[in-house]
Amino acid sequence: MKxxxxxxxxxxxxxxxxxxxxxxxxxxxxxxxxxxxxKTSIVKCKIELANGSIVEVYGYDExxxxxxxxxxxxxxxxxxxxxxxxGKVEIQEFM
Numbered sequence: 001m002k003x004x005x006x007x008x009x010x011x012x013x014x015x016x017x018x019x020x021x022x023x024x025x026x027x028x029x030x031x032x033x034x035x036x037x038x039k040t041s042i043v044k045c046k047i048e049l050a051n052g053s054i055v056e057v058y059g060y061d062e063x064x065x066x067x068x069x070x071x072x073x074x075x076x077x078x079x080x081x082x083x084x085x086x087g088k089v090e091i092q093e094f095m
Contacts, residue, residue, distance in 0.1 A: 011089050014078040015047035018054065023068040026060075043067045047077065057081070059091035066094070 022044045043064035047055050059067060081091040
């Protein structure tokens with residue numbers, strides 16, 4: 001195992017969507033440099049947790065499509081994801 005593989009970064013949260021869901025297509029020459037060459041769409045929104053904290057979340061491709069089609073502001077969601085270096089959560093699956 002590589003040293004990077006041993007790091008644990010799992011975020012499980014339940015909250016209410018408190019912003020509009022913003023959907024965008026990703027396509028530019030820089031995505032390969034950012035390690036995102038296989039990503040085509042992204043969705044972003046903010047979630048309010050039970051303690052009142054507001055967390056910015058985002059998801060790619062299938063997650064983005066699901067969120068944009070099926071969720072809206074004030075919907076409750078339970079997700080699993082990972083914390084990125086900017087303090088935002090990348091949603092990887094719904095629970």
